[in-house]
Amino acid sequence: MATETPAKPAAATAARPARPAPRPEGNALNFFSHGFLWLWAVMVIVPVVWIVVTSFKTTREIASDPLGLPEAVQWANYANAWSDGNIGGYFLNTMQVMVFSVTGTMLLGAMAAYVLARYEFPGNRLLYFMFAGGMMFPVFLALFPLFKTLQNVALLNTYPGLVIVYIAYSLPFTVFFLTAFFRTLPSGVAEAAVVDGAGHYRLFFQVMLPMAKPGLIAITIFNIIGQWNQFLLPLVLLSRNPEDAMISQGLANLALRQGYEGDAGALFAGTVMAMLPIFVAYVLFQRQIQAGLTAGAIK
Amino acid sequence: MKHGRYLFILSFLALPVGLYAWLVILPFAQAFQISLTDWSGSSNSFEYIGLDNYINLFKDERLVLPALRHTGIILVVLPVVTIALGLFFAFMLNLGGRVRQGRIEGVRGAKFHKIVFFFPQVLSVAIVGILWKQVYAPENFGGLITGALTSVGLPAPVNGFLADKRFVLAAVIAVLVWSAVGFYLVFFSSAMASIPRDFYEAAIIDGAGRIQMFFKITLPLLWDSVQTAWIYLSIIALDVFVLIYMMTPERGGPDTASEVVGGVIWKYAFNHGEQAFASALGVVLFFAALTLAVVSLRFGRRERIEY
Numbered sequence: 001m002a003t004e005t006p007a008k009p010a011a012a013t014a015a016r017p018a019r020p021a022p023r024p025e026g027n028a029l030n031f032f033s034h035g036f037l038w039l040w041a042v043m044v045i046v047p048v049v050w051i052v053v054t055s056f057k058t059t060r061e062i063a064s065d066p067l068g069l070p071e072a073v074q075w076a077n078y079a080n081a082w083s084d085g086n087i088g089g090y091f092l093n094t095m096q097v098m099v100f101s102v103t104g105t106m107l108l109g110a111m112a113a114y115v116l117a118r119y120e121f122p123g124n125r126l127l128y129f130m131f132a133g134g135m136m137f138p139v140f141l142a143l144f145p146l147f148k149t150l151q152n153v154a155l156l157n158t159y160p161g162l163v164i165v166y167i168a169y170s171l172p173f174t175v176f177f178l179t180a181f182f183r184t185l186p187s188g189v190a191e192a193a194v195v196d197g198a199g200h201y202r203l204f205f206q207v208m209l210p211m212a213k214p215g216l217i218a219i220t221i222f223n224i225i226g227q228w229n230q231f232l233l234p235l236v237l238l239s240r241n242p243e244d245a246m247i248s249q250g251l252a253n254l255a256l257r258q259g260y261e262g263d264a265g266a267l268f269a270g271t272v273m274a275m276l277p278i279f280v281a282y283v284l285f286q287r288q289i290q291a292g293l294t295a296g297a298i299k
Numbered sequence: 300m301k302h303g304r305y306l307f308i309l310s311f312l313a314l315p316v317g318l319y320a321w322l323v324i325l326p327f328a329q330a331f332q333i334s335l336t337d338w339s340g341s342s343n344s345f346e347y348i349g350l351d352n353y354i355n356l357f358k359d360e361r362l363v364l365p366a367l368r369h370t371g372i373i374l375v376v377l378p379v380v381t382i383a384l385g386l387f388f389a390f391m392l393n394l395g396g397r398v399r400q401g402r403i404e405g406v407r408g409a410k411f412h413k414i415v416f417f418f419p420q421v422l423s424v425a426i427v428g429i430l431w432k433q434v435y436a437p438e439n440f441g442g443l444i445t446g447a448l449t450s451v452g453l454p455a456p457v458n459g460f461l462a463d464k465r466f467v468l469a470a471v472i473a474v475l476v477w478s479a480v481g482f483y484l485v486f487f488s489s490a491m492a493s494i495p496r497d498f499y500e501a502a503i504i505d506g507a508g509r510i511q512m513f514f515k516i517t518l519p520l521l522w523d524s525v526q527t528a529w530i531y532l533s534i535i536a537l538d539v540f541v542l543i544y545m546m547t548p549e550r551g552g553p554d555t556a557s558e559v560v561g562g563v564i565w566k567y568a569f570n571h572g573e574q575a576f577a578s579a580l581g582v583v584l585f586f587a588a589l590t591l592a593v594v595s596l597r598f599g600r601r602e603r604i605e606y
Contacts, residue, residue, distance in 0.1 A: 033387075033391055033395060034391075034395075034406065036387075037388065037391055037392075037395075037406065037412055040384075040388065040412075040416060040480070041411075041412055041415045041416070043477065044415050044416060044418060044419060044477070044481075045415060046443075047430055047431070047434050047443065048418070048430070050434075050443055051430050051433065054433070054441070062440075062441040063439060063440055063441045064441070065441075066438075066441035066442060066443060066446035067443075067446050067447065067450060108314055108315040108318065109315065111311040111312070111314070111315060112311065112312055112315035112316065114311065115307075115308050115311045115312055119304070119308050121305070121308055127312070127316060130319075130324065131319065134319070134323055134324075135534075136534060136588050136589065136592060137323070137327055137585065137588075138537060138538055138561070138581060138584045138585055138588060139538070140538075140540070140561050140564045140565065140568075140581050140584070141327055141330045141564075141578065141581030141582065141584065141585055142323065142326035142327050142330060143568065144330070144333075144340060144568050144569075144574055144577070144578070145325070145326035145327075145329035145330050145333070146322065146326040148329075149321070149322065149325070149326060164318060164322065165322055167318060168318050168319050168321070168322035168323050169322070169323060171315060171318070171319050171323075172319075172323075175315070199303070200303065200304065200307035201307065204311075225421055228423065229422075229423035229424065229425075231423065231424055231425055231541050232540075232541060236569075247423075247425075248423045248424070248425035248426075249425070251423075251425045251426065251429065252425050252428075252545060255425075255428075255429050255432075255545070264440075264441070267429065268429075268433070271426055271429045271430065274423070274425075274426055275422065275426055278421050278422065278423075279418075281421075282418060282421050283414075286414050286417070289421060290413070290417055290485045293420060293421075293482065293485075294482065294485050294486045294489065
């Protein structure tokens with residue numbers, strides 16, 4: 001950072017208030033910093049836009065002219081990815097699983113977090129640390145025993161099996177975050193409700209849950225994105241029938257098949273189709289998504 | 300009411316705790332147990348062999364040692380580069396703009412940059428893998444970088460970046476940084492927003508430059524966030540595997556040049572049928588993560604500055 005000019009000029013000119021002081025930084029530094037910001041933006045945008053352009057090319061064009069535009073727009077790639085690549089099917093599969101897994105995660109997570117946050121009982125801290133500690137476990141370690149566990153109860157290669165596994169593996173972060181959130185809620189409202197004769201259950205469902213809405217929304221978004229992108233768990237626990245695959249897994253299969261069949265166009269069309277709903281959701285809800293994903297990290 | 304209270308606690312905890320214990324805690328505990336046996340994973344017979352697996356781990360020069368080395372490299376490079384870039388970008392977006400009447404502003408277009416930088420974070424690893432595999436592809440497969448290099452007359456690796464032992468690990472780390480930076484930009488950015496503006500305005504009056512402001516005000520006040528980011532990124536670094544699985548030849552190649560601990564666990568468990576050996580390596584990974592978290596929390600602690 002030798003380009004920085006010493007910050008003296010500002011101090012020296014401070015005595016003469018009438019004239020605006022020159023900015024303390026060298027222009028070179030400023031130029032470099034701004035240039036770098038834009039360079040990074042370009043580095044994010046270019047590969048994404050490029051893959052969209054590529055998805056409209058013939059497989060021959062993709063290999064021979066990577067930087068050019070397609071001669072004719074190949075909608076056929078999309079048709080192939082949808083029908084042969086079964087992208088539509090993977091979408092539906094993933095939705096089917098996530099309707100239950102996200103709902104289940106939120107319900108069970110909120111229940112556990114609420115009790116851990118607002119009720120004193122022996123073992124409270126232990127349970128809390130048991131959940132929170134789970135955030136650090138490397139999931140590889142559990143994959144094989146988990147595989148055997150599901151096999152033993154005939155839930156391997158089934159959606160219910162995957163649903164309960166998703167819920168269990170989403171609980172650590174969900175409980176950790178929601179416990180912190182329930183602790184911040186004012187107790188006055190809860191006390192008033194108890195005085196009015198509300199039982200523990202009514203207190204939770206009718207008073208506390210509605211009050212916790214902002215936290216619940218943030219962590220729901222976190223779980224939706226996390227489970228939508230999950231790859232390892234379905235790869236191990238849902239491997240028998242390729243038709244049943246989740247979206248990430250299906251794309252990986254498509255990438256693998258593309259190696260044999262050489263239909264690169266369909267692969268990239270499939271990738272773009274998988275990216276599209278995420279992109280739309282992101283543009284619409286980017287503020288909430290950013291807040292939701294960084295929520296746990298911010299105290 | 301007291302009786303009802305415990306019944307309520309029990310009814311709310313039974314299902315989540317039961318599910319968690321059954322599907323998370325128990326499998327992890329079983330993995331610890333398996334690591335002390337010679338179980339292949341398919342048969343029903345096994346014997347306890349003590350710590351033999353752990354001793355053999357460090358003799359496996361074919362896969363385990365290269366994997367430990369590579370994971371070690373990722374463990375250092377990923378947090379350092381990502382945090383440095385994240386802090387730099389966050390500082391620019393918050394305080395990189397012009398000084399107007401003693402008040403300091405962020406750069407113009409800060410909102411746009413935030414949206415763009417964060418986007419890779421919402422893409423699944425599968426998508427990121429496919430995308431970058433093609434970006435790095437050899438020229439005759441239509442790679443973006445190789446194509447661009449040759450079009451301006453520069454040399455490019457003939458088989459692409461991922462099939463080249465010299466580049467593959469760096470190429471994968473670059474993708475990891477690419478997808479993580481936006482998250483830490485937003486994360487640091489919201490931490491920076493809570494630092495009172497007066498601090499910077501006082502610094503301007505005292506004649507401080509941007510670089511001084513960063514090192515004397517921002518960084519010390521952000522120390523807690525940096526520490527949190529460090530732990531997060533370390534855990535991500537230890538768990539790197541899916542990207543390797545998606546992008547690299549032989550899922551860790553060429554010639555073990557991008558082999559990582561997660562990948563080796565995978566190979567031993569699901570390809571080689573050496574479940575016990577794989578579990579031992581997993582246990583090592585577990586303690587590595589635990590140690591890292593404890594160490595950075597203990598030694599990274601500084602006096603908190605209240606403001």
